[in-house]
Amino acid sequence: MANALRVAQSSISISRWCSHLLCMFSLQNTLEQCSVCAKPIMERILRATGKAYHPHCFTCVMCHRSLDGIPFTVDAGGNIHCIEDFHKKFAPRCSVCKEPIMPAPGQEETVRIVALDRDFHVQCYRCEDCGGLLSEGDNQGCYPLDGHILCKTCNSARIQALTAKASTDL
Secondary structure, eight states: OHHHHHHHHHHHHHHHHHHHHHHHHHHHHHSOBOTTTOOBOOSOOEEETTEEEOGGGOBOTTTOOBOTTSOEEEOTTOOEEEHHHHHHHHSOBOTTTOOBOOOOTTOSOOOOEEETTEEEOGGGOBOTTTOOBSSSSTTOSOOOBTTBOOOHHHHHHHHHHHHHHHHHHO
16 A cells, blocks of 8 residues: 555656646747847846847847947847947048047047048048148138148148149249
8 A cells, every 4th residue: 555655646746747847848938039049038038129138148249248238239230239349340430540430438429520531530630731630720621632631821832832833844
């Protein structure tokens, strides 16, 4: 009788265990899967870009930092970037220093100067001859000549030199 009782108890335990496994298997089949790791999301779901993620799987493609609760952006290919890395990768480059033109830390916007189809930081926008800053002061403004970025004074000097050379060539 004792053996029969043990068999009955163990078959009940096995039955409960199988029911529990079946229930867990069914539950996992109904859970959303993470768009990155494809594993079921058992706890908190982070939804972004129309997809579901584990919070620790939602990261920047460049620096791999978690973007849970952090501003992010998506490139044309659907890749997720932190704002800083997006600017580093896609911001226009200054034609003088070759660095990206991007907002200062803590800022959301920046100023970019475009002249002769070239991009400049405000501090890099200078006369090619005298080095004077073209964005402020007496030399404010660009007076291009033959593809060169010049201030008014240097532009006038070049035109005078070209005129003098042209008159001596006659």
